[in-house]
Amino acid sequence: MIGHRGRSARAVDRRGVLAGAAGTALAIALRPAAAATALPRTETTESAIRRFAGDNPIRPGRVTLDLPPLVENGNTVPLSVSVESAMTPEDHVRRIGVFNEKNPQPNVITIHLRPGAGHAQVATRIRLADTQRITAIAEMSDGTYWSASADAIVTLAACLEG
Amino acid sequence: MALIGLLLSHTLAGAEPIPQAERRSGFDQMSPEIQAMQRDDGANPGMLAVADGEDLWTKAPPSGGPACAGCHGVASSTMRGVAARYPAWDARTDKPIDLQGRVNVCRREHQGAEPLAYESPDLLALTAFVAAQSRGLPMAPPDDARLDPARAEGRALFEARQGQLGLSCAVCHDDHWGRRLGAAVIPQGQPTGYPLYRLEWQSVGSLQRRLRNCLSGMRAEPFTYGAPEYLALELYLATRAAPLPLESPAVRP
Amino acid sequence: MARTLINVPKTAKPGDTITIKTLISHPMETGFRPGTDGRILPRSIVTEFICRFEDEEIFRAELFPASAANPYLTFTWVATRSGRFSFTWRGDGGFDQTESATITVA
Numbered sequence: 275m276i277g278h279r280g281r282s283a284r285a286v287d288r289r290g291v292l293a294g295a296a297g298t299a300l301a302i303a304l305r306p307a308a309a310a311t312a313l314p315r316t317e318t319t320e321s322a323i324r325r326f327a328g329d330n331p332i333r334p335g336r337v338t339l340d341l342p343p344l345v346e347n348g349n350t351v352p353l354s355v356s357v358e359s360a361m362t363p364e365d366h367v368r369r370i371g372v373f374n375e376k377n378p379q380p381n382v383i384t385i386h387l388r389p390g391a392g393h394a395q396v397a398t399r400i401r402l403a404d405t406q407r408i409t410a411i412a413e414m415s416d417g418t419y420w421s422a423s424a425d426a427i428v429t430l431a432a433c434l435e436g
Numbered sequence: 437m438a439l440i441g442l443l444l445s446h447t448l449a450g451a452e453p454i455p456q457a458e459r460r461s462g463f464d465q466m467s468p469e470i471q472a473m474q475r476d477d478g479a480n481p482g483m484l485a486v487a488d489g490e491d492l493w494t495k496a497p498p499s500g501g502p503a504c505a506g507c508h509g510v511a512s513s514t515m516r517g518v519a520a521r522y523p524a525w526d527a528r529t530d531k532p533i534d535l536q537g538r539v540n541v542c543r544r545e546h547q548g549a550e551p552l553a554y555e556s557p558d559l560l561a562l563t564a565f566v567a568a569q570s571r572g573l574p575m576a577p578p579d580d581a582r583l584d585p586a587r588a589e590g591r592a593l594f595e596a597r598q599g600q601l602g603l604s605c606a607v608c609h610d611d612h613w614g615r616r617l618g619a620a621v622i623p624q625g626q627p628t629g630y631p632l633y634r635l636e637w638q639s640v641g642s643l644q645r646r647l648r649n650c651l652s653g654m655r656a657e658p659f660t661y662g663a664p665e666y667l668a669l670e671l672y673l674a675t676r677a678a679p680l681p682l683e684s685p686a687v688r689p
Numbered sequence: 690m691a692r693t694l695i696n697v698p699k700t701a702k703p704g705d706t707i708t709i710k711t712l713i714s715h716p717m718e719t720g721f722r723p724g725t726d727g728r729i730l731p732r733s734i735v736t737e738f739i740c741r742f743e744d745e746e747i748f749r750a751e752l753f754p755a756s757a758a759n760p761y762l763t764f765t766w767v768a769t770r771s772g773r774f775s776f777t778w779r780g781d782g783g784f785d786q787t788e789s790a791t792i793t794v795a
Contacts, residue, residue, distance in 0.1 A: 342469050344619070346689035347635035350757040352469040377755050378721045385764075386749040392706030392767040398750075399757035401719075429619035433653025434636055435645075478696035478710040481759045487692055638716070638758035 315380065319373050322380035323411065326371040327419045332411055337370075337422035339410040341400075348402040348428040353382075357394035357412040357420070361387070367394040369413040376406040389415075402428050453591075454610060454624060459680050462623035462688060465614075470635070474687040482564065482633035482685025485557075485640040489565025492558060499548035504562070507546060515569040517576075520682055523671045525582045532586045532667045535563050536642065554661035560640045564631045567684035574679035575628060583671060586664075590672025593665060599656030620689075625650075626677040627670065629686020640685060643670055690786060691715055695776060697790040701768035707792070709740065709748075710763045713778055719754035735760055735780035743772040752780075768794045 323332075336358045345351050357367045366389045372382035382400050394412070402408075409423040463471060477483050493511055496503040508514045519535055526533035526541070533541065539562050540551035552559035577583075595606040608617070609625035616622070630643040637645075644666045648658040659665045696710035713735065720732025732754065740748040748764050760778075771794045777787045 342467050344467070346467060346470060346620075349638050350635040352473065374755060378719070379753055379755065381751075381753040382755040383753065384751040386751075387764075388747050390747065390767050390769075392765045395765055396750075397761075397763040399761050401755050401757055433650050435649045435652070476710075478694060479712070479761060479763075481712060481761070483694055484692045484712060484714045484759060487694065 315378055317380055319375055319380040319409075322373055323371070323409070326369075326373075326384070327411060327413065330417070330419050332419040332421050334421055336414075336420040337410050337412050339372075339408065339422040339424045341408060341424055341426050343424075343426060345402060345426050345428045347430075348404070350399050351402050351426065352397065353400050353408070354395070354397040355385075355410045355412075355422075356396075359394045359412075359414070361389050361391045361394055363389040364415070366391075366415045367412050368415055370394070370396065371411045371413075372400075373409045373411070374400075374402065374406060375408075376404045377401065378403070382408065402426055404428055452610060453676055454613070456679065459626065459677060460613075460624055461626055461628050461680055461683060461686075463629070463683060463686065465621045465623055466687075466689065470687055470689060474683070480633065480685060480687060482631070482640055482687060485561045485564040485631065485633075486568045486685055488557070488561035489563070489568075492562050493565055497543070497547045497549040501547035501549060504542070504547075511566065511569050515566050517570050517573050519563075519567040519570040519684065520573045520576045521578055523583070523667060523674065524578050525580050530582075531664070532583055532671055534667060534670050535566060536644075537662075537667075539563060539566070555642060555645055560631050560642065563642070564640060564685050567631065567682065570682045571684065572681050574681055575674055575677045577671065577674040577678060586668045587671045587675055589665075590668035590670070591676075593669055594672055594676075599651065599654035601655050603654045605650065625673070626680055627673045628677055628680045629683040629688065631684060632686040632688055635687070635689050643673070691778075691784075693776070693778075693786070693788050695788055695790050697774055697792055698768075699791075700793045700795070703769055703794055705768045705794075706765050707768050708763060708765050709774070710761070711738070711740075711776055712759060712761050713786070714759055715778075715780070715784075717752075717754065717756055717758045717760065721754060731781075733781045733784075735778050735784060737777075737779045738762060739777045739779075740764070741775045741777075742766065744775075768792060770794050 338356045340354045341351055355370055359365060359367045367387050370385040373380050374382050383398060385396050387394055405427045407423050407425050409421060411419055411421045413419055473479050493504045523532045523534040536559055539559060543549040543551055595604055597604045605625065608622050613622050613624040627643050631640050633640050644661055647666060647669060651658040692714040694712040698707050701707050715735050716733065718730050718733040722730050724730045734754055735752050738750045738752065739746055747766055750762055752760060771792060773789050773791045775787055775789045779785050
């Protein structure tokens, strides 16, 4: 239900996936010390989304989520979200919640918007601990919830700082 | 893994410097998103360091000596093109000197202040501010014969196989740039953007910091900051990059 | 004081949708990362960003460790009158900083 792909043209092809996997192996080979330690997650993604949207249905659509399909460095990943809305007092986006699948904590950012913004359009930069799916959910002034998701493959560069 | 095999089996005699017409900044190989981050001063996190450097430029040191601006005036005119001509020859010490070194000489001799440590935020900020005044100008290291021995040493270091993987800088960055090492495209290793904001570092850093990363990637022992080997490499790299335009503060993955 | 870069157009026509960009220097230490001694470094992040126009809140963000270092945010607003935007970042360890920028709408 919330796993809808909001991004159409930027599907990651098979070659990209293979390159990503090979990159991980090589980067480890070239790294003096691999420091990745998996920590238990503070909360499930589903639970974080339910705290945001309650038991309301979340429908795919109205939200566009953009992030690079192939991430050059997971420390800083440009992300932008826009929602179809006139942003008038009668019809506007109240909140946008962004959620990850594999970081230690499922929340990425929560945005509160006001009528008069012109557009429901925000950009920021996020961290991705691993290749994963990101989901953005918009809460509208009429109480409906809409969503989009996008996949990002995190690669590692060669010769990282040891 | 196949490429590693290729790199290892490559003959020593193969390394040839990249002809001027084929020189490319690593900028060209980045994703459009990261390119946009560098292009927009309101989005480029390296500009935070440049703004810090601008404050330091005009602030007098506690010693009571003059501020940088006290002697050099308005950086946008007096510092325009300066970073493009470094490393340069320092007649007082009879050695090559890079921009960081020059800032510290100024502090000691003209400001009565302590030199700033390598990679300290203040030294990075000041060098980023000075380098940013030369954005868009071609790299133009001095054609000074006194620099030639260090330049030659830099080239020899660049082309020498070292470290446990038996790699040299040249094997990747002269012979195989544009090809992939795993997921990453191998850049030419042009030093046009330093100090730059590296997403991996989540901060601004110097060319010497990047060279240390390269060396540890090759499983070689990095030199200590400020070592003459880095000066020699910086000098050769500047010559090898000319006439590519300066980009500091660049953004790199 | 953390360095900030705030990008607001100096002037706009009534009804223009303007884009506001903000950057602040902050390490955004996640609280999930071990330091050199192997112990987890304590969390130190910006947890909240608020933009106000003439004391009315127009945009707010709740931030988490998944925000990149040196948080960057852009959003839009319709310019209707001249006035002052204020930008407040709050976070762990009592972090609290406010900056402002003015716009002339004519």
